[in-house]
Amino acid sequence: MSLIPNMKFRYIGALLAMALLLSMAMVVMQYLLHQQSQDARVINLAGMQRMLSQRIALFSSIDSPQGLEALRLAIDDFEGNHHFLTEKEGGQYHHLNESLESLYYENPIQLHQQSLTFITLAKRHLKQPNTQLSEGILTLSQTLLPNLNQAVSLFEHQAKLNTERVRKIELLIWLLGLTVLFIEAKFVFRPMAKEITETFRQLEASKKLADDALQSKSRFLARVSHELRTPLQALHGYLDEFIKSADAKQLEHVKSAANQLDILLYSVEDFNSLSQQDIVIERHQIQLHDVIKTACISFQLSAHNKSLTFNLALGNALNMACFGDAKRIAWLVGELVNNAIKFTERGGIQVFADIVMTQEASYLEFIVEDTGEGFDYKRLQESMRTEHFQGSQLGLQRCQLLVSALGGQLKFTARKPFGTRAELQIPIEVDIENVRSSKREKLSTNVLLVEDNLINARVIEKMLQPIAKQVTHAEHGEQALEIYQVGKFDVVLMDLNMPIMNGFEATRKIRAIDPIIPILVVTANTNSADLDKVYELGATAHLYKPLQTEVLTDKLTAMLDKR
Template identity: 30%
Template sequence: MEALNKRLDDIMTLIAEMANGNYDYTLDVSENENELDALIQGITMLGQELKNSTVSRDFMQSIYQGVVDMLLVLNTDYTIRNVNAALEEAIGMPETELVGQHISVLFSDTENLKLLEVFFELENQGKCTNREFILQATDRQIPASCSFSYLVDKHHQTDGILIIAKDITELKLKERELQEAKEKAEAASQSKSFFLSSMSHEIRTPLNGIVGFADLLADTPLNQTQQQYVSLIRTSGSTLTRLLNDILNLHRIEQDKVELEAIPFDIRATTASHLEPYRYLANEKGLTMDYSFAADVPQVVVGDPTRTIQILVNLVSNALKFTETGSIQVRCSADNQNESTRQVTLRFTVTDTGIGIPPEKQAYIFDAFTQSDQSTTRRYGGFGLGLTICKRLVTLMHGEMGVISMQEGQEGTTFWFTLPLTFVPDADIPAPDSAEDTTFEMPYKADILVVDDNPINVLLIQDVLEQMGAIVTTAVGGEEALQVAIGKPFDLIFMDIQMPGMDGLEATVKLRRLGYEKPIVAFSANAYKDDIAKSLSSGMNDHLCKPFTRKELTEVLRKWL
């Protein structure tokens, strides 16, 4: 009996130890394994279960509190069950003050509708991730990215809602900084566009007078010295015009405003018609120049002929500039020609025997306003824009461009570029007419109104038109143009755009509203495509850009008279 009582006392001690959390306390069992031994084993097993449960719970609690993101657990009625330390610290309130309150206490009033939408989505889809909310702290508002999911018990019944909220304050600050930087860049780009447009207009206006009167002077009796001077004036004017066009081209490319054509054209005839004048220039310089096409080059391809020729002519012009003796060779070959898909890659090479480009400088020659040597600029002239424009145009057309120069056994330089194009089998497109027919006689004594506030430009186009047989009336601004045109339906009006007071666009709009139906042609130094579009949308029929050539003026007159 005494042994039994002691055994019972041991069992009571075991139970007490277990109750106090000492789950490692154990009793030995006898070899007989009687009922008391079975009870001891049962109590010990229960202790181990309690120990494991406590360890697991403590482990999960440590994870819950250790997570750097904010965690909330809601009851099924959307009241707060508990929160972690990260949320307490961010909100500035202890868990004891939050428990039992509705979740909306943590959100601003403007977020309530969004919160309802999230809970509706959670109910239908079981989760809702990465929704942005503004959490309401005691002293500030916290932008947070929140994810919602259900918690389930061991019976797979919904036991609550887990919300994981990530503080995205820094991210929002970066987004705001990026947006501000973007807006500043756009404003700077707009200012740049306005500046270039204005400067283009201011330079083209006097340049129009220089080039135009030089052309008129060239048609008068001149001695040899005078002819040389006039030729130099015309050449200088063309150079300045080309510089303006290059700057505007580069800016349009930078703004992604270049629109490429996709039209069929005869690659052989088009190339030949534009390269033939350079052959004569090369001969005058004592150089030989020829161009050739491989037998497998298709006759007709679909692409942008203007841009293709612009690239090729620029490379040939460079070769002429930097080659003193020897030759220039232009080659065109076909790679990767596929008859079934009608795809072909044309490869153009321009090889000269000129001064060459040092290897260490070849990486920079495609940068804007850059040449391989500053002394090159002083000796040969140039602006360092041509190759930049070529490279970017080739890239726009999904091609590649490169240079090979001063390699062992090679003299001079070879520029090459490739263009992936579509070819047209058995097509018959007539070769372009390269001749510039500038002769034009008025079919009748046309009455033409010239509106421009610059007296030099007025005098220039008046002289040219009168030489062609027109009767010319002039006006110096939009107001005067309205008064003159309303009283007399001219056969054609040349209207400047930028004028003080009423500009050409406003004058045109008012003329059209008054029922004026005769052709109106913009006569402007604004060369941007957007400017031309504005002219046409105001009611004008065409656009003649300053400085104009006699060929361009002739084409306008043929079209509208």
């Protein structure tokens, strides 16, 4: 998050600006205070000159050793003060402004010259005291005194001007400080406060979103867990019936329940990619009659439990071989039928499906009609937030995403006087030449099957027996490498998660040995990053478990044809 460094930088910048301003103010104030101290000393010395001039006049009339010593001290102080007040540096007077300079050096007063004359007379009297010099000193002191008073007034006026200047500078520094504080408040601290408020708002929104997502996933997993038990219950029930009666029809129901379970598992695996709207449509040769019948037949029991009639009408065109994504079509069909049963309390469900062929295109038409209260999206959304475990609750949003990805359309219309009609249309590629069986006859190859689960390996071997010349089984990647180096194979079926050596490493090493051998990854791992990795290592294609014989055959045929 860049907020903290950004705020830290601006905050430090604001503090540095204030510190710089305070430092400048301190330097200026110290200088001004020094000037005021100098002004006070100057005024004090100028005032002393008046007193000293009178002391010199007084002590010059006293003819005694003590009087002469006092005179000498007064003369030294008067002379020293005068030199201090009139000292120059670089041609400029330190303590005299223009008015004082005129008083000291220009006519008619020339206070500087008067002071020097006064000092000279006093020193002569100090060396050789006489009455005439004493009278001259007294007379000159009376002339000098008003001029010294004027000098003191001018020095005081100069100090007053300097004090006024200090006051103005202090006011300017105060105003400058307020300006800096205003600028910092407006352009630094106020935006920082807004950013902090906005960041906290975003964090609260993110927290709420995360909490909602967690609750949504928790509800989803609970509902899926409940929904998976339905086909599992059917599997157990029909297998028990078969064990008791040995009726082969029970195995057909087992097959339907297994297919429904497969579809449900596929929808769960697909949930993450759908939430990211990153849908990859698979293309396999399928028979829509079997796909739709299998998807619908498991809901007959649900309709029967609610005392609803359930009529399924399938068109003959559905028996044609087609290409499409069977599991996603089956999920869409099942979701629409499930919703129809869920929102219907009396009456029945009518289901119709067929392939419509026009000059432009062919498409699957699937229609579900119910006699419920009518389609209510808000009611459906409310039911998804309750603890009602009917369906996997992936919802109409997933339906719309899948329909859009399949290039189809889904619409709902109200039936009169009540009920809802759901109409699904999905483009279908019809296999006109129906080359499916001819491909099977042509396929005769040696297969290396790398699978650590013995049961899965035996099932896949059974699937491959009618179409493969020989299937050699390896339980892990290291054993597969040993077998591959001494045998001759046309294709490799590779599992990913195995002990000793996994499918990633085995794929890399087999590809290093043979750069053209087709490697078909057969895995239950649906992680896209793992699939990208195995493709980078040399995989040719992949299929997800559980496998369908027809899908496996089509994939192997396509891979070998390309070779």
